[in-house]
Amino acid sequence: MEHTPSPIEVVIRHYAKRYRGWIFFGLIFFLAVWVGGSVFYSVEADSEGVVLRFGKYSKTTLPGLHTKWPWPIDTVMVVPVQQIQTLEFGFGTIDPGQVTQYAPQTPEHETIARMLTGDLNLAHVEWIVQYRIKDAQHYLFRIGGHHSNKVAVENTIRNAAEAVLRKLVGDRSVDEVITRGREEIASESKREIQEMVDNFEAGVEVVTVKLQSATPPEAVKDAFDAVNRARQNKERVVNEARGERNRVIPAARGQRDRVISEAEGYRERVVPEMTGRANAFLAQLAEYQKAPEVTRTRLYLEAMEETLAQVDGITVIDESVRGLLPMLNLSSAGPPAKGEKGGGR
Amino acid sequence: MKTIVALVIVILVAIVVIPASTYTVPEGWQAVITQFGDPVRVRTEAGLYFKPPFIQEIHRLEKRLLPWDGDPENMQTLDKKRIFIDVWARWRIVDPMKFFQAVRTENRGYKILDDLVDSAVRDVVARNNLIEVVRSSNRELLYESEELARDAASSQDRISVGRAKMEAEILTVASVGLKEQYGMELSVVHIKRVNYIESVRTTVYDRMKSERIRIAKLFESEAEEEKNRILGLTTKELDGIKGEQEQRAAEIRGRAKAEVIRIAAEAYAESPEFYAFLRHLETYRKTFGAGTRLVLSTDNELLQHLRGPTVGGDVATIAPPGETP
Numbered sequence: 001m002e003h004t005p006s007p008i009e010v011v012i013r014h015y016a017k018r019y020r021g022w023i024f025f026g027l028i029f030f031l032a033v034w035v036g037g038s039v040f041y042s043v044e045a046d047s048e049g050v051v052l053r054f055g056k057y058s059k060t061t062l063p064g065l066h067t068k069w070p071w072p073i074d075t076v077m078v079v080p081v082q083q084i085q086t087l088e089f090g091f092g093t094i095d096p097g098q099v100t101q102y103a104p105q106t107p108e109h110e111t112i113a114r115m116l117t118g119d120l121n122l123a124h125v126e127w128i129v130q131y132r133i134k135d136a137q138h139y140l141f142r143i144g145g146h147h148s149n150k151v152a153v154e155n156t157i158r159n160a161a162e163a164v165l166r167k168l169v170g171d172r173s174v175d176e177v178i179t180r181g182r183e184e185i186a187s188e189s190k191r192e193i194q195e196m197v198d199n200f201e202a203g204v205e206v207v208t209v210k211l212q213s214a215t216p217p218e219a220v221k222d223a224f225d226a227v228n229r230a231r232q233n234k235e236r237v238v239n240e241a242r243g244e245r246n247r248v249i250p251a252a253r254g255q256r257d258r259v260i261s262e263a264e265g266y267r268e269r270v271v272p273e274m275t276g277r278a279n280a281f282l283a284q285l286a287e288y289q290k291a292p293e294v295t296r297t298r299l300y301l302e303a304m305e306e307t308l309a310q311v312d313g314i315t316v317i318d319e320s321v322r323g324l325l326p327m328l329n330l331s332s333a334g335p336p337a338k339g340e341k342g343g344g345r
Numbered sequence: 346m347k348t349i350v351a352l353v354i355v356i357l358v359a360i361v362v363i364p365a366s367t368y369t370v371p372e373g374w375q376a377v378i379t380q381f382g383d384p385v386r387v388r389t390e391a392g393l394y395f396k397p398p399f400i401q402e403i404h405r406l407e408k409r410l411l412p413w414d415g416d417p418e419n420m421q422t423l424d425k426k427r428i429f430i431d432v433w434a435r436w437r438i439v440d441p442m443k444f445f446q447a448v449r450t451e452n453r454g455y456k457i458l459d460d461l462v463d464s465a466v467r468d469v470v471a472r473n474n475l476i477e478v479v480r481s482s483n484r485e486l487l488y489e490s491e492e493l494a495r496d497a498a499s500s501q502d503r504i505s506v507g508r509a510k511m512e513a514e515i516l517t518v519a520s521v522g523l524k525e526q527y528g529m530e531l532s533v534v535h536i537k538r539v540n541y542i543e544s545v546r547t548t549v550y551d552r553m554k555s556e557r558i559r560i561a562k563l564f565e566s567e568a569e570e571e572k573n574r575i576l577g578l579t580t581k582e583l584d585g586i587k588g589e590q591e592q593r594a595a596e597i598r599g600r601a602k603a604e605v606i607r608i609a610a611e612a613y614a615e616s617p618e619f620y621a622f623l624r625h626l627e628t629y630r631k632t633f634g635a636g637t638r639l640v641l642s643t644d645n646e647l648l649q650h651l652r653g654p655t656v657g658g659d660v661a662t663i664a665p666p667g668e669t670p
Contacts, residue, residue, distance in 0.1 A: 013349070016349060052371070052372055052391075053392075053393075054369045054392055054393030055369035055370055055371035055372060055374075055391050055392060055393070056369075056370075056371075056372055056390070056391035056392040056393075057372045057391065072369075111538070111540070112538075114540060115538075116479050116539050116540065116541070117479075118479060118480050118484075118486050119486055120475065120476070120479065120549070121549065121552075121553050122541070122546070122549055122550070122553070140372070140373065141372045141373035141409060142373070142409055142410060143409055143410050144373060144407040144408075144409030144410060144411050145407070145409070145410075145411045145412040145451075146412075152409075152412070155412055155414075156410075156412065156435075159412070159414065159433045159535070159537060160535075162537045162538065163433070163535035163536060163537050166536070166537065166538060166539070167481050167508055167509075167536075170479040170480055170481065170508065170539075171480050171481050171482055171484050172484075172486060172487075173486035173487060173488055173493075174553070175487065175488045175489040175493065176486065176487050176488075179489060180487075181487070199532075199533075200410050200435060200532075201410075216553070217550065217553075219550040219554075220550050220553045220554050220557065222554075223553065223554040223555075223556075223557035223558050223561070224557055226557060226558060226561040227489075227490075227557045227558075227560050227561045227564065229561070230560070230561035230562070230563075230564035230565050230568075231490075231564050233564070233565065233568060234564045234565070234567055234568035234571070237568040237569070237571070237572050238568060238571045238572060238575065240572070241571070241572040241575035241576055241579075242575055244575075244576065244579065245575055245576070245578070245579040245582075248579060248583060249579065249582055249583065249586070252582075252583050252586040252587065253586055255586075255590065256586045256587070256589055256590035256593075259590045259591075259594045260590060260593045260594055260597065262594070263593070263594035263595075263596075263597035263598045263601075264597055266597070266598055266601055267597055267598070267600065267601030267604075270601050270602070270605050271601055271604050271605060271608070273605075274604075274605040274608045274609055275608050277609070277612075278608045278609055278611065278612030278613075279612070281612050281613065281615075281620065281623070282612050282615060284619075284623070285615055285616050285619055288616075288619055289616075296622065299622070299623070299626060300622075300626065301647075303626035303627075303629055303630060304629070304647055306630055307629045307630055307633045308633075308639070310633055310634040310635060310637070311633050311634065311635075311637040311638065311639050312635060312636055312637060312638050313638045313639070314638070314639045314640075314641060315638070315639070315640040315641070316640075316641050316642075316643060316648065317640060317641070317642055317643070318642070318643040
């Protein structure tokens with residue numbers, strides 16, 4: 001200390017007298033350090049200062065430079081109220097850089113992530129909870145059990161988050177947990193975690209709950225994948241069959257229309273053709289009827305001329321030489337039936 | 346000299362006596378004051394207080410909510426399922442005097458809770474089926490495929506208690522006498538984790554696997570089913586189209602032929618003889634040609650003049666052969 005208390009002795013008096021100036025100076029210096037060091041304090045832009053007088057809450061101060069009574073009268077605790085903190089569940093990040101590096105899964109992570117679903121199956125869920133301090137006074141003075149408020153409060157949030165997540169997962173099927181229920185679980189758990197920590201007056205606001213991954217356990221992943229594959233395969237097979245159908249049916253319809261058109265074409269052709277021939281006949285008949293005999297003879301002879309000019313040979317046999325017939329060499333002739341036609345009676 | 350002595354005494358008093366006769370209770374804390382070891386008073390409000398120096402001692406106790414986090418305990422449910430249950434609770438010291446007398450420190454408080462909560466959990470869990478611990482409501486579970494849903498529906502147990510009620514029950518059981526005996530109060534108990542023990546987990550995995558593989562197989566056979574149905578319908582439709590094609594083509598052609606017949610018949614009916622005559626002539630033209638050799642009798646009408654002139658022969662009566670070939 002600045003002076004040495006001593007028994008009432010001449011020596012002391014002597015020294016005290018001699019060093020009076022020094023003692024005075026020492027006292028002033030001590031006071032300056034004491035006051036300077038504990039009267040001024042600053043609160044960072046993202047924080048609030050909580051001032052305690054003899055340990056009792058007195059006020060909360062905003063960012064900036066402030067004064068207070070020196071220790072031990074006033075003490076101040078600065079709380080980063082604006083900062084958003086992230087808690088990870090079921091996994092750990094080593095380095096949240098551009099390419100986030102995750103810590104290898106530890107048995108502890110595994111235990112946190114493994115959950116029983118409502119159908120008594122198991123799912124593996126990893127998630128994060130982000131929070132910020134919304135009430136510095138509550139944050140500091142309502143949650144205890146650890147010398148660090150941050151640890152105590154985070155421990156509370158962690159407990160709440162695990163209980164809520166498992167409760168929600170326990171009321172859903174494994175399918176819901178790993179697929180369409182994820183959003184709902186996240187938003188519902190945010191609400192319920194908030195409710196729980198509010199009951200504890202933890203002074204924090206849950207900003208986000210996000211399911212990072214929700215999968216079947218490693219051991220059964222293959223089987224789940226097999227279902228997905230089979231479902232996709234089913235879609236593929238069915239699509240192929242539909243494709244095949246779409247390929248052949250229009251072709252067949254086209255073929256049908258083609259054949260029908262061809263039949264119609266046939267009609268278009270043969271009916272007029274016959275009509276033409278019929279009209280030709282009627283025209284000829286009309287003329288024929290004007291002179292039947294001579295026309296008939298003329299037509300017959302003309303036809304015979306034409307016909308006989310075409311044939312290879314004509315053998316004329318008189319009745320008296322009928323016996324000749326067997327001697328004829330018919331080998332070069334056409335089919336006898338044809339030959340007979342002309343001559344047959 | 347006298348003044349210096351006085352000053353020294355004052356400073357001594359300030360340094361020794363003031364700290365010894367004042368104390369603070371920080372925010373979030375409370376204090377039990379003992380005199381020669383006997384608790385004499387309690388301070389639950391934060392602030393600066395005075396006491397007789399040297400004879401009284403201050404024991405600070407947490408006023409804040411305190412954590413309690415149990416270890417996973419292996420226990421059995423009513424339906425004989427062995428599970429690990431991990432529970433947490435929150436508590437506070439509500440009667441510092443009693444707490445100080447009976448428990449004294451927070452650490453010993455945790456120990457007391459270890460026993461109380463664990464046995465309460467064991468007690469309540471043993472009276473309920475596993476499903477009651479897991480589920481909180483009878484909310485319908487949804488599945489990705491109807492088959493899984495159908496499966497689940499048959500094995501889905503309805504709950505009558507549920508997790509929230511069980512937690513409340515554990516809280517009640519564990520809280521019995523807690524305040525009266527220890528000056529402690531449990532505010533909540535929550536089940537943190539429920540998990541199968543290792544050996545059961547393997548069978549659960551196997552069950553999950555077989556369930557899924559069955560569904561995968563079902564999808565495969567459904568794929569075949571659907572495919573064959575589509576292909577069958579395709580064949581049916583193809584045959585229908587083909588049939589329609591044949592029918593209409595035949596009808597059109599048939600009607601065309603009928604019309605041809607009608608037109609021909611109408612025209613030729615005017616003079617069947619003349620038609621037959623012309624038709625025969627045409628047939629001769631068409632059928633006789635190169636390679637045909639005719640053997641004609643001199644009786645033939647064509648050659649009637651070969652034997653001698655018979656002018657005025659009745660040509661009409663000697664018509665070319667009447668029968669068609």
